[in-house]
Amino acid sequence: MDPSDDTTLVQQAKAGDEAAFAELVERHQGRVYHHALRLMGSAEDAEEVLQDTFLQVFRNLDRFEERSRFSTWIYRIATNEALMRLRKARRKREVFLEDAFARDGEHAVEQIRDFARSALDDVADTEIRAALDAALAELPEEYRVVFTMRDIDGLTNAEVAEVLEISVPAVKSRLHRSRLYLRDRLSRTFRDSSGADVRSEGRHSG
């Protein structure tokens, strides 16, 4: 996505060009929808977030001052919409934090060994995809949102910090913990599958 193209479209859309606005929607709807889906966990909720996000974009475009990229601005709106809904639904999982992150610094080498040496390259496999989704869904939203934006959607640490209105060190910390958690979680999942769903590369430690 070329941000300079967004800039031109944004200016045209601000001037009332409906086709330019439609093009902006076309460009960003997929990423916004999947971002919302990963945060909300349900297609219905994700669609509501998508619609409300673009309604806000439509209504507030003239107030967008273009200090940040248009995509970052949309992410901020979509993320706030999603987090607001999640908070309302009180789907908090704080207890998880203590248990899941307690093992920081003492990574389970045996579990990781199995995972790291398996050939999990076929991500089209529905079971692997389901495992990825399930692991991500277990993260508390404040971690899930950081991992999603940073590692899946490719925003920079500074952009994530701007969207969430937190510091860059806080982004880095949440990202790091999320990555370790997901790795440990997936290691357990694929170890438990005993190779039935995961092809071994045939490398074994001595």
Added chain:
Amino acid sequence: MSDECRHEDCKKVNDLLSEFLDEELKGAVLLELKEHIEKCPDCHLNVDSVRKVIRLYRDATECDCPVDIQIRLKDVIRRAREEETGR
């Protein structure tokens, strides 16, 4: 932990793993970490497995919005536009 490495070095790798993968480390810290990761099979696995997780999520990402959802979104925006011009 492997015989060649001290637990403290492994802990350091674990703590700085994300910054290492994101290529944010520089100078002596980076060299020290690289050297240790090359020598320590457990840390090598630790780094490699996290890198793999990130890649898995990235590769599994879909970017398209389902067509029915796109149609409904267009409709919502059209109605908002009509409301605005009708005011």
